[in-house]
Amino acid sequence: MKHKLLLSALLVGAVCSAHADPLASWNDTAAKKSIEEWVQNATNKDRSTFIPPEKRYVVFDNDGTLWPEAPLTFQLQFAVDEVKRLAPEHPEWKTDPVVTAVLNNDLKAVAESGQKGLMRLLELTHSGITTEEFDQRVSSWMDAKKDPRFGCRYDQLGYQPMRELLDYLRKNGFKTWIVSGGGIDFMRVVSQKMYGIPPEQVIGSFALSDFTLTDNGTELRKNMKGAFYDDATSKPVAIHLFMGQRPVAAFGNSDGDLAMMQYTAANPDYKTFGLLVHHTDGEREYAYDSHPSASGKLIEGLTLAPQKGWTVVDMKQDWKQVFDPKLCPVKN
Amino acid sequence: MKHKLLLSALLVGAVCSAHADPLASWNDTAAKKSIEEWVQNATNKDRSTFIPPEKRYVVFDNDGTLWPEAPLTFQLQFAVDEVKRLAPEHPEWKTDPVVTAVLNNDLKAVAESGQKGLMRLLELTHSGITTEEFDQRVSSWMDAKKDPRFGCRYDQLGYQPMRELLDYLRKNGFKTWIVSGGGIDFMRVVSQKMYGIPPEQVIGSFALSDFTLTDNGTELRKNMKGAFYDDATSKPVAIHLFMGQRPVAAFGNSDGDLAMMQYTAANPDYKTFGLLVHHTDGEREYAYDSHPSASGKLIEGLTLAPQKGWTVVDMKQDWKQVFDPKLCPVKN
Numbered sequence: 001m002k003h004k005l006l007l008s009a010l011l012v013g014a015v016c017s018a019h020a021d022p023l024a025s026w027n028d029t030a031a032k033k034s035i036e037e038w039v040q041n042a043t044n045k046d047r048s049t050f051i052p053p054e055k056r057y058v059v060f061d062n063d064g065t066l067w068p069e070a071p072l073t074f075q076l077q078f079a080v081d082e083v084k085r086l087a088p089e090h091p092e093w094k095t096d097p098v099v100t101a102v103l104n105n106d107l108k109a110v111a112e113s114g115q116k117g118l119m120r121l122l123e124l125t126h127s128g129i130t131t132e133e134f135d136q137r138v139s140s141w142m143d144a145k146k147d148p149r150f151g152c153r154y155d156q157l158g159y160q161p162m163r164e165l166l167d168y169l170r171k172n173g174f175k176t177w178i179v180s181g182g183g184i185d186f187m188r189v190v191s192q193k194m195y196g197i198p199p200e201q202v203i204g205s206f207a208l209s210d211f212t213l214t215d216n217g218t219e220l221r222k223n224m225k226g227a228f229y230d231d232a233t234s235k236p237v238a239i240h241l242f243m244g245q246r247p248v249a250a251f252g253n254s255d256g257d258l259a260m261m262q263y264t265a266a267n268p269d270y271k272t273f274g275l276l277v278h279h280t281d282g283e284r285e286y287a288y289d290s291h292p293s294a295s296g297k298l299i300e301g302l303t304l305a306p307q308k309g310w311t312v313v314d315m316k317q318d319w320k321q322v323f324d325p326k327l328c329p330v331k332n
Numbered sequence: 333m334k335h336k337l338l339l340s341a342l343l344v345g346a347v348c349s350a351h352a353d354p355l356a357s358w359n360d361t362a363a364k365k366s367i368e369e370w371v372q373n374a375t376n377k378d379r380s381t382f383i384p385p386e387k388r389y390v391v392f393d394n395d396g397t398l399w400p401e402a403p404l405t406f407q408l409q410f411a412v413d414e415v416k417r418l419a420p421e422h423p424e425w426k427t428d429p430v431v432t433a434v435l436n437n438d439l440k441a442v443a444e445s446g447q448k449g450l451m452r453l454l455e456l457t458h459s460g461i462t463t464e465e466f467d468q469r470v471s472s473w474m475d476a477k478k479d480p481r482f483g484c485r486y487d488q489l490g491y492q493p494m495r496e497l498l499d500y501l502r503k504n505g506f507k508t509w510i511v512s513g514g515g516i517d518f519m520r521v522v523s524q525k526m527y528g529i530p531p532e533q534v535i536g537s538f539a540l541s542d543f544t545l546t547d548n549g550t551e552l553r554k555n556m557k558g559a560f561y562d563d564a565t566s567k568p569v570a571i572h573l574f575m576g577q578r579p580v581a582a583f584g585n586s587d588g589d590l591a592m593m594q595y596t597a598a599n600p601d602y603k604t605f606g607l608l609v610h611h612t613d614g615e616r617e618y619a620y621d622s623h624p625s626a627s628g629k630l631i632e633g634l635t636l637a638p639q640k641g642w643t644v645v646d647m648k649q650d651w652k653q654v655f656d657p658k659l660c661p662v663k664n
Contacts, residue, residue, distance in 0.1 A: 054530070131572055188576045198386070199576025200532070206573055211565040211591055217598035218591075220572050226558060233543040239536055240463055240552050242574060244520045244531025258551075259543055266549030 018285045022168040024320070025161040031275075031318040034311045035165065038273040042248070043172050051248055053173040058249040058273075059239060062204075064182035064186060064296040065253045066162050066195060067154075067275050068147075070286040070292045072107065074154045075186050076118075078141050080110070082125040097119070111294065123224055126183060131209060132218045137228060138189040150169045152328035158194045160324040162251075162277075166195055167248075177201045178246070179239055179260055181231040181295070185222070203242045231256045236263035249273035254296045258304065265308055274310035276301050281316040284330075347448055356652070359635040362540070363607075363650040366643045370605040374580070375504050376465035381603045385505040389579045390605075391592060393572060394519060394536075396585040396628040397609050398494050398527060399486075400479075402618040403625045404439065406486045407518050408450075410473050413501075414444070414457040427450070443626065451529040458515060458582045463541060463552045470521040484660035490526045492656040494609075498527055501581075509533045511592055513563035513573055513627070515600055533573045561586045568595035582606035586628045587635070591635065606642035608633050613648040616662075629663065 026032040035110040041049035042056070062105035063069035072080070093099040098117045101109035110117060115118045126134065141154050148159060165174050176197055178187060184204035191197040207227040230238045236259050239247065250257070253276055261274045278298065279288050289298040305312045311328075315322065323330055358364040372550045374388070395401035404412070415425075425431040430449045432440035442449060458466065474487050482489060484498035498508050508529055510519060515535035523529040539559040541552040562570045568591050571579065582589070582596035585608055592605045610630065611620050621630040637644045647654065655662055 084467070139644050184573070200574065202576065208560075209569050209572060211568045211595065213594060217600070218568065218595045219593075220568060226560070228540075228558070236543045236550065236552060240541060241516070242532065242533065244516070262545060263543065263550045263552075268549070 003177045007215070009280070022171065023161070023164050025164055027318055027320055028212045029314075029318050031311050034275070034277050035168075035275070037045070038249070038271075039169070039172050039270065042273075051270045055245075055248060055270065056172075056174040057177065057178040057243060057245060058169055059177045059203075059243075059247045059251070059264065060162070060166070061232045061252040061254070061257045061260070062178050062182050064279065064292075065159075065251055066178070068285060069296050070279075070288065070296060072305065073182065073295055074147075075182050076110075076121070076294065077145075077154075078138065078186070079121045079125045079147065080107075081141060082137065083121065093124070093230070099124070117195065119224070119227070122183075126185075127222045127224050129222055131185065131222060134185055134222055135189055138186055144189065150323070150328055150330050152323070152330070155190045155194050156327035157323060158327075159277075159319075160321055161319045163195060165251075166197070174249075175201065177203060177239075177243060178231065179203045179235050181205055181229065182254060184230075203230060203238050212263075233259045235260035239263065247272075251275045251277070253277040253279065254292075254298050254302075256295075256297075257301045258301055261301075261308075261310065265310075274305075274308060275313060276305055276310060277313045278302070278315065280314050281319075281322065283316075283321045285315060342354055346641045355493070355496050355505065357496055359650055359652055361646075361650050363645045365644050367500075367605070367607070370581070370603075371501070371504050373603065374605075383580055383602045387577075387580060387602065388504075388506040389509065389575060389577060390506045390581040391509045391511045391575075391579045391583070391596065392494070392498070393584040393586070393589045394510050394514050395593070396590070396611065396624075397491075397583055398510070399490050400410055400617060401510065401624070401626060401628050402611075402620065405514065405627055407481075407514050408453070408626065409477075410441070410470065410484075410518065411453045411457045413473060413477065415453065418456070425456070431456070444447055450561070451556070454515075458517075459539065459556050460581045461554055463517065463554060467521055468552055468650070470518055472658075474522065474661045482655070482660055482662050484655070484662070487526050488659035489655060490659075491609075491651075492653055494650045495527060495656070497583075498529070502528065506581075507533065509535060509571075509575060511535045511562065511567050513561065513588060516533065531650055535562060535570050551583065567592035579604075581607075583607045584633075585609040585611065586624075586630050587632045588627075588629075590633055593633075593640075593642065597642075606637070606640060607645060608642060609645045610634070610647065612646050613651075615648075616654045617647060 024034055041047055042051040045049060060066055063073045080102050083099055087093055087103060098120045099112050146152055147154055147157060167175055178197055182204045184202060184206045187204050188199040188202050191202045204210055205228060207223060208225045209222050212219050246267045247264045248267060248270050249272055250261040264272050265274055281285050281287060339367050355364055373379055374383040376382060392398055392594055412434050415431055419425055419435060428453045430445050474485060477485055479486055479489060488588045501508055510529055514536045516534060516538045519536050520531040520534050523534045537560060539555060540557045541554050544551050578599045579596045580599060580602050582593040584593055597606055611618050613619060
């Protein structure tokens with residue numbers, strides 16, 4: 001009897017898992033089919049396209065690929081909110097034009113301050129504090145703030161089709177990594193919860209820290225030394241540094257991801273996969289390519305994709321829903 | 333009948349695994365007991381010392397902890413051999429004092445050239461080539477050379493007790509990482525084969541590379557930009573950068589490992605473990621602490637260990653054998 005029950009349970013499990021679509025938020029279009037076909041080819045031992053499990057490393061951009069990047073990247077929004085929160089304690093910031101722009105809500109001026117202005121914002125909000133304090137500040141911000149358009153916590157805005165894709169790849173033996181221009185410490189606060197990706201599989205922009213012994217332990221204090229901006233041609237450099245091998249698939253959404261995608265496509269050993277998320281859905285999310293509001297310019301990628309055989313996801317056509325309605329019940 | 337056979341097989345398996353000592357190369361001394369006790373405490377759910385599997389990150393130094401570092405570190409020997417191999421193609425090197433010292437086998441002069449001389453050697457042998465070429469050169473060197481004292485390939489000289497310890501920890505759910513002053517690209521060529529550690533779990537000294545598109549793919553060319561020497565207070569910095577969390581155990585052999593061990597010991601959440609390998613065995617390996625031949629100075633660590641409750645391994649007393657006789661049949 002016991003055995004019969006066990007057998008029934010196993011059978012029910014098998015039937016259920018056979019019926020549940022791991023990519024349920026994807027419409028049955030060519031994009032979805034291209035993913036499934038590549039995974040089937042990569043995991044079937046009898047095919048020449050087989051990739052051994054120990055080589056199944058796949059890399060995902062974050063901003064615009066796994067969560068929104070408009071009107072500002074979430075990390076830039078965090079920096080802006082932190083400057084506002086901290087400014088009263090720092091009268092010496094008053095003369096800083098970037099701080100003034102932030103306090104006046106003049107995001108155009110912030111954007112126009114360029115790389116220099118961005119570095120200054122990072123210096124004010126991402127350095128001079130311990131790594132624990134920084135994590136705590138990111139967590140507090142995540143707990144306190146909501147995205148104004150969608151009315152949800154920022155960490156509830158992971159794209160549901162991409163979260164399913166991460167799960168689907170992991171279930172097929174792939175190791176999923178983030179390779180993003182976003183800050184490595186910022187993303188690691190939410191990567192496990194949002195994407196099931198542990199901190200060591202998150203690669204991002206970084207700077208070093210200072211180690212000191214303290215009265216009751218040790219301290220790592222974030223600074224701006226050795227600042228490394230993990231975008232464009234720096235992405236393959238960072239992949240080699242952190243991961244130590246070439247991926248077999250790369251997922252991005254902007255021209256800043258092309259170097260990583262080309263590095264992946266040039267893997268001499270395996271049939272690789274490349275995918276670009278094209279933001280075509282102004283109603284459910286945002287529509288942009290050549291003129292993004294902050295980051296995510298996509299021009300060259302749209303030309304290169306058909307030449308390279310990369311999948312271009314049309315968010316409007318290919319995704320049944322953008323966000324998980326259980327996490328963020330917006331119109332989908 | 334089938335079931336009976338299966339059952340027997342299972343029972344035999346259970347009996348065998350109960351009898352096989354995972355730390356067979358360790359004598360039954362206090363060092364071995366301290367390891368076993370900590371692992372039992374960390375993996376027993378019913379104890380307050382339990383560490384959840386997702387937090388079981390442990391870090392190992394490499395030179396002098398997992399393999400020998402005398403009379404030169406293996407990587408420095410590689411650099412010396414490479415300079416000799418390449419010098420005929422580079423007449424312009426002739427005037428370089430470090431090259432001259434190497435060609436004259438004047439290792440004392442090489443050592444006395446200090447950090448600057450070492451950087452020059454690395455520049456000549458570890459940069460200006462693609463990452464693939466570098467891997468190929470390390471592999472060729474490993475295939476061609478033998479350690480003159482032990483008569484074995486360098487990648488057969490992992491300390492057998494430490495290799496057992498790595499396996500034992502992994503079997504108990506720990507993720508094993510290398511955190512070494514050695515070059516990250518150099519170690520990654522052998523880490524999987526020697527220690528069962530994949531490339532992404534190897535942290536070491538590094539420099540950046542340049543990415544370019546080529547006619548038939550892409551290229552990462554090693555250079556000396558952003559050179560980071562992963563020793564002493566830089567080790568916790570690198571652990572935070574690569575691993576993104578604090579370890580629960582740290583294994584080293586020199587004062588250069590103390591910052592990493594203190595960072596680990598200051599983990600606020602768990603009862604941690606620290607271990608220093610003390611080179612006391614001039615007969616089977618080398619005996620040194622305050623006066624190593626090249627690297628591995630150990631003075632402060634021997635004072636700190638009893639205060640911190642760290643295990644100090646006396647290689648002569650605590651290890652039944654130093655090397656795996658199947659890989660390197662030396663006198664043990």
